[in-house]
Amino acid sequence: MSSLLDIRNVSKRFTMGGLFGRKVVDAVVDANFSLSAEKPEIFTIIGESGSGKTTLARMILGLEDPTEGEILFRGQKVDRHGRAKRLDFMANVQPVFQNPFEAFNPLKKIERYLESTARRFLHTTDKAVIDKAMDEALQKVGLSLKEVRGRFPHEMSGGQLQRCAIARALIPNPPLLIADEPVSMVDASLRMSIVNLLKSLRDDLGVSVIYITHDLATAYYISNRLIIMQRGRIVEMGDARTVLDNPEHPYSRLLKASVLSTDDAGAGKLATDPAMVSLATDMVGKPGRLVDRADGRSVRVYEGA
Numbered sequence: 001m002s003s004l005l006d007i008r009n010v011s012k013r014f015t016m017g018g019l020f021g022r023k024v025v026d027a028v029v030d031a032n033f034s035l036s037a038e039k040p041e042i043f044t045i046i047g048e049s050g051s052g053k054t055t056l057a058r059m060i061l062g063l064e065d066p067t068e069g070e071i072l073f074r075g076q077k078v079d080r081h082g083r084a085k086r087l088d089f090m091a092n093v094q095p096v097f098q099n100p101f102e103a104f105n106p107l108k109k110i111e112r113y114l115e116s117t118a119r120r121f122l123h124t125t126d127k128a129v130i131d132k133a134m135d136e137a138l139q140k141v142g143l144s145l146k147e148v149r150g151r152f153p154h155e156m157s158g159g160q161l162q163r164c165a166i167a168r169a170l171i172p173n174p175p176l177l178i179a180d181e182p183v184s185m186v187d188a189s190l191r192m193s194i195v196n197l198l199k200s201l202r203d204d205l206g207v208s209v210i211y212i213t214h215d216l217a218t219a220y221y222i223s224n225r226l227i228i229m230q231r232g233r234i235v236e237m238g239d240a241r242t243v244l245d246n247p248e249h250p251y252s253r254l255l256k257a258s259v260l261s262t263d264d265a266g267a268g269k270l271a272t273d274p275a276m277v278s279l280a281t282d283m284v285g286k287p288g289r290l291v292d293r294a295d296g297r298s299v300r301v302y303e304g305a
């Protein structure tokens with residue numbers, strides 16, 4: 001089976017500060033997984049705030065170089081330095097960000113973004129071709145150019161604007177979308193429609209999605225496979241239902257049992273039974289190793305545990 005994306009022994013270390021007070025953060029440690037080119041899927045990355053989800057996403061998008069390891073897209077190393085290669089890569093791997101209101105300039109009509117994306121990736125200035133591409137992409141997300149034309153971002157709901165952001169990402173017909181918390185800034189009532197949209201992109205258009213979230217409910221609902229990250233390390237990986245029905249790693253269990261504290265809603269902080277927290281956090285920083293289980297999942301285990 002050929003692969004769409006290979007994450008091979010990928011680590012990212014940030015070093016901050018000067019000679020005195022140097023601080024090192026291991027944002028991602030030795031991540032490994034692959035997505036198949038033949039079988040589109042929603043592959044979810046779950047973890048609380050600071051677990052390394054966004055750093056991993058930024059490396060996949062070629063916005064950040066790994067400190068170690070390599071990322072291959074269709075067998076080619078992701079290279080963020082050559083312009084032509086970069087444009088070709090971006091046509092294939094498109095981001096959808098958390099806050100659609102930040103993704104669009106409030107003073108610019110929405111269609112301007114779609115237009116410039118179409119011009120850039122379709123290499124054309126032909127207005128009819130550009131309009132067609134914009135309309136097709138908008139239709140894929142349940143909108144149309146007629147509805148969007150002439151409108152500014154504030155004239156749309158968060159859900160509609162996120163649809164426009166997804167439509168923009170779909171213009172080059174990418175096989176892979178990287179959606180970093182795409183529903184967390186969208187009104188609760190509209191969230192499911194965006195989640196269902198991601199599902200239909202997979203099922204109807206064959207687009208694979210890396211879905212980044214700390215929301216277990218939507219992850220359970222749409223994911224084929226998932227990884228659970230704790231402080232940069234994958235602690236459990238496998239079929240979404242297998243893992244979430246019966247999580248094995250203490251941190252995965254903690255996530256499932258946790259209620260996100262209301263004051264930190266959106267930040268994904270955990271608030272739960274202290275004994276469980278201590279069990280789940282005891283292994284932070286310990287390397288352990290991922291061990292394959294008979295049910296197809298992998299779980300990080302620790303010497304002497």
Ligand SMILES: Nc1ncnc2c1ncn2[C@@H]1O[C@H](COP(=O)(O)OP(=O)(O)OP(=O)(O)O)[C@@H](O)[C@H]1O
Nearest residue numbers: 014025027047048049050051052053054055056268
């Ligand atoms: N550019 C950077 N420089 C220094 N440290 C960074 C940088 N980017 C991320 N980090 C650190 O790396 C760790 C992982 O951060 P990351 O944003 O990837 O986590 P996350 O799981 O996406 O969190 P959130 O859900 O809050 O977005 C954090 O400790 C963060 O402070």
